[in-house]
Amino acid sequence: MGIIKNKVEQGALLPIYLFSLTPADGVVHIPTLDVTYFQPKIDFSVYDYLILTSKQAIEALKHYPKEEYIHIPALCISKATANAYRALGGEVLEEAKGYGDSLVEYVQKFPKTIKWLYLRASVVASDFVSILQEEGFRVDQEVVYATQCSKAIAQAKIPSNAVLIFTSPSSVECFLVHHSFEQTHKAIVIGKTTAKLLENIIPYKMPKNPTIKACISLAKELL
Incomplete structure (x- = not known):
């Protein structure tokens, strides 16, 4: 300061x-925010796409062997998040409109057989995952970081x-x-x-x- x-x-x-x-x-x-990262056990091989809503989710990915996830395209919430995933070497599936609820319409474009993994914070503002799950989409979540003021x-x-x-x-x-x-x-x-x-x-x-x-x-x- x-x-x-x-x-x-x-x-x-x-x-x-x-x-x-x-x-x-x-x-x-x-x-x-001050950020704390977690490393839950994740089998990336069972997922078709990632959902990334922050640069912190991408930082959390760095705690895993790169070869396990880098081939998985990601739906990114914004251009900034997309650029961060590209900088890591990843492929961007699509860029959403910058807020969580907008992710619903993007996932809805894909078959319900697709498996998604949402890498998230311990507390999130949008309930888009529940909306998609209720519609029959296969979206799993893993808490990979937490924040505090x-x-x-x-x-x-x-x-x-x-x-x-x-x-x-x-x-x-x-x-x-x-x-x-x-x-x-x-x-x-x-x-x-x-x-x-x-x-x-x-x-x-x-x-x-x-x-x-x-x-x-x-x-x-x-x-």
Whole structure:
């Protein structure tokens, strides 16, 4: 936090506060979560496709022998997640619209005989798996990581003129544990699932594309 504070004092950064796991240039990055990874026993050979909804799921994959999973195409929730899986050497089946509920329509395109493996966090915001299972789709889940609110977000000093970017439901939840919105704050959410947590709390804007880059571009327009 000391480094962030010094940059702000020097005027190097705009009053845009990015609440996310990954940083970005030109804004104040507040790490939202501390992540713990698990390694449950998984027989990847029985699955046709993976479902990946975060970069952390891809980090969790790195705890397994690469040859066990890298040949399995993945349905990715967003372009950022898809790029992370490609960088690992994996094949992307499709890119969804950036929020969990949108995954339903993509899985529905495939036969119900297909076996899917969803690599997930211990707590998730979307119930898309239950919806698909009730329709007869074969979707298994494995919890490969857990998150908790970071010390950084608790210690953050948020100025009254800040534009706040929230990149996940948990980023909103952790912010509200330690802070409250001021009338002068402006909020940006990365997607519809995150937006649900700000309804009736503060007005917000959402970019056309569910990426951090698009959120930052929109934030600059609000300054």
